[in-house]
Amino acid sequence: MDPRSSTQDVHRCDLCKTAIAQSYCDFCHVNLCKPCLREHISDEYETHKIVRFQDRKSTLIYPKCKLHTPKTCELQCKNCDNIFVCSSCTASEQHRGHIFVEVLEVYEAKKEVIEKDAEKLQNLISPKYEEIALELDNQITNLDGGYEKLTSEISNQGEQWHREIDIIINKMKTEIGEIKEKYKDLLQKHFEEIKQIQCLIDKTLLDMSEIKKSREVTPTIEYSSKIREFSKLPYKVKVPLATFIPHLIDREQLESLFGQMTPLSSATEESVWSINQPNTSVRELLDKPELVATIKTGYGSVLNVTCLNEDKIWTSGLTKEMKCFNINGSLHQTNTIKSGELPRDLAIDSYGNLLYIDDTLNTVNKIKNGQTNKLIRVKIWVPVNVCVTSADNLLVTMYRNFIAQSKVVRYSGSSEKQTIQFDDESKPLYSENKEMKYISENRNHDICVADCRASAVVVVNQDGKLRWRYTGHLAVANIKTFKPFGITTDSQSRILTADRNNNCIHILDQNGQFLRHIDNCLNDPWGLCVDNNDNLFVCECYNGNVKKIKYSK
Incomplete structure (x- = not known):
């Protein structure tokens, strides 16, 4: 096996394919040895950025000026909606008297925001959605068992009654099935919505990861935080189980006295999930x-x-x-x-x-x-x-x-x-x-x-x-x-x-x-x-x- 194709091999020059690379072109993304360095920059030195190999991918890629090729834009004009400008632009009549800010400063500030947002999404918001999804999943799993127990209670009560009330029993069982399916559909719908949001969070984290690794200035500066959007957590849906209340047998009032389920028309119990007030975090008042x-x-x-x-x-x-x-x-x-x-x-x-x-x-x-x-x-x-x-x-x-x-x-x-x-x-x-x-x-x-x-x-x-x-x-x-x-x-x-x-x-x-x-x-x-x-x-x-x-x- 050729050792140069092994994953354990040292980095080789991309031009001659044999010598060990000591340099790297941060603009062309090419490994270079010393003999091949002159050949690589022979066309025009300013179009390349040669750094030590261990410092590769450390150079920021600034946007090119559309008016003054091949100059790069290392400033933004505050008076012109933060458009990118080069040094020649700042001296032009169009930008006379304007205020400029260094792109590097904005870039580094945005990187800090991205880092904080990614940390908050990964460590705070995403786990909260996982908690919501887990609770909904548990409710869906336990829903059948709870309603099976309810059906059994009604059946046991029905066995003590005469055959003439069988129609009432079947009627109430049907009602139980309808309530169960309604609530199950509600929980399933909410569960699917939460999973969709989790997918969006995962995608956002992946996008942030790509931006953090990227040396492209424009996507970093154009990054827009989604923390507010994801911080608005959904309502906490908790479906209550109906209960069966048996009554003593009275043939004259069979249907009304057989029993009733409560609640029959109850809405779901709702409470608000909160990122800023998690269940385990209580902020007490300071004495002073x-x-x-x-x-x-x-x-x-x-x-x-x-x-x-x-x-x-x-x-x-x-x-x-x-x-x-x-x-x-x-x-x-x-x-x-x-x-x-x-x-x-x-x-x-x-x-x-x-x-x-x-x-x-x-x-x-x-x-x-x-x-x-x-x-x-x-x-x-x-x-x-x-x-x-x-x-x-x-x-x-x-x-x-x-x-x-x-x-x-x-x-x-x-x-x-x-x-x-x-x-x-x-x-x-x-x-x-x-x-x-x-x-x-x-x-x-x-x-x-x-x-x-x-x-x-x-x-x-x-x-x-x-x-x-x-x-x-x-x-x-x-x-x-x-x-x-x-x-x-x-x-x-x-x-x-x-x-x-x-x-x-x-x-x-x-x-x-x-x-x-x-x-x-x-x-x-x-x-x-x-x-x-x-x-x-x-x-x-x-x-x-x-x-x-x-x-x-």
């Missing part, structure tokens, strides 16, 4: 919250904050500009409202797009890829605050001019799906004025509104039924009138609201019970949000700062 960072926004007054991801936040104040900051406090991006007015409130949708309210045009708008699009336009009513739900719907608080009324409206896309305005006694749920009414959806789908004028947090369920009101707690140090402004919820279904009068944050459980408060030397706390790790961000209205606070373990 910690101030992690203070971000100076440059606003005279900062009113709103929302988390883009674990590394960035969007903010707005009493200017037409909306600013995105890195957690280290550096300005990452700025967007300006088209109308030139002030953004009333901010939110982030499940795809990472920025939403804002323009109350001069009565619109809710979305900024995607630098373009502003109108999502919702309201007539007569004026939108005030907005949040995005777990189902990617929008909840918007609004008031009506000239007639003192306030309400919450749920939108799916631009379609109005639900209006929440009155309680069961037809009394208004919210104070009837145009002041801020920040809104947030809790993990149990409750809708939480901080009603400043009413000095209350008003919580209704997803059907709009009043659950409870919270009007403050004596444990708060200054014991001034409770004035809630910003409101948000965390992974443990706790509700946090900013009490501007008392310069603190109230923390409540999902049933409205006061747990504790955070002060941390806060001044005029206003807008709030929490990230996926339950870090709290607080707008200090009049000094223009946003404080990051760790309050749970």
Whole structure:
């Protein structure tokens, strides 16, 4: 056997096929020995990249400039939608005065994002889907046994009765079969959906693996994270078994007294799977919250904050500009409202797009890829605050001019799906004025509104039924009138609201019970949000700062 064809053989020169390779062309992907090196680069040296053999495949492949061949593009123009440019492009009239960023910097940042996303998909999201699939598989496996036992119980009861009730027994057995098949079909359908998503995750991980190995700049920079998409876990479906309740024999009421199954028309039991709140992870409150960072926004007054991801936040104040900051406090991006007015409130949708309210045009708008699009336009009513739900719907608080009324409206896309305005006694749920009414959806789908004028947090369920009101707690140090402004919820279904009068944050459980408060030397706390790790961000209205606070373990 020729040792050069063996997998244990050393790497040989691709030109002469005999000598050991000491060099490598990172552009042509060719092994080279020293004698063949000159021959390989004889056409034009600049078209090759020769490195030591042990350093092969270490050179980044930059995109070629379409205007200045054969130059490569090592920069991106921030003013031109981050298009690739070469050094000659930067000196051209087209890019005069523009801001440029090194492609290598963007490339390395994206590689870090891909690495984190791959780790999260592989270690957190994919195992969770495996857990869901396993539970569904176990339910499907145990379904026959459970219903066989139920059928046996009915048969044993039937043997004690006379022949004239056989028709009733057969009828109920048929009902059992229909219920079993319905629930089995439901579980099987959900199981198949979960397996499809698992296949998509596996494919995504494979694509990420290829990108991580690749030295191509363009696919790496164009990588778009799917973490938000896969993090929206499906409902946990658990099918309850019907039960048979026997009765004493009464010939005059055979059919009604033979027994009944419960539930006969019950829907499946549903609960929400969560990545951020796994069954084994409970984040308890810290005895003493910690101030992690203070971000100076440059606003005279900062009113709103929302988390883009674990590394960035969007903010707005009493200017037409909306600013995105890195957690280290550096300005990452700025967007300006088209109308030139002030953004009333901010939110982030499940795809990472920025939403804002323009109350001069009565619109809710979305900024995607630098373009502003109108999502919702309201007539007569004026939108005030907005949040995005777990189902990617929008909840918007609004008031009506000239007639003192306030309400919450749920939108799916631009379609109005639900209006929440009155309680069961037809009394208004919210104070009837145009002041801020920040809104947030809790993990149990409750809708939480901080009603400043009413000095209350008003919580209704997803059907709009009043659950409870919270009007403050004596444990708060200054014991001034409770004035809630910003409101948000965390992974443990706790509700946090900013009490501007008392310069603190109230923390409540999902049933409205006061747990504790955070002060941390806060001044005029206003807008709030929490990230996926339950870090709290607080707008200090009049000094223009946003404080990051760790309050749970």
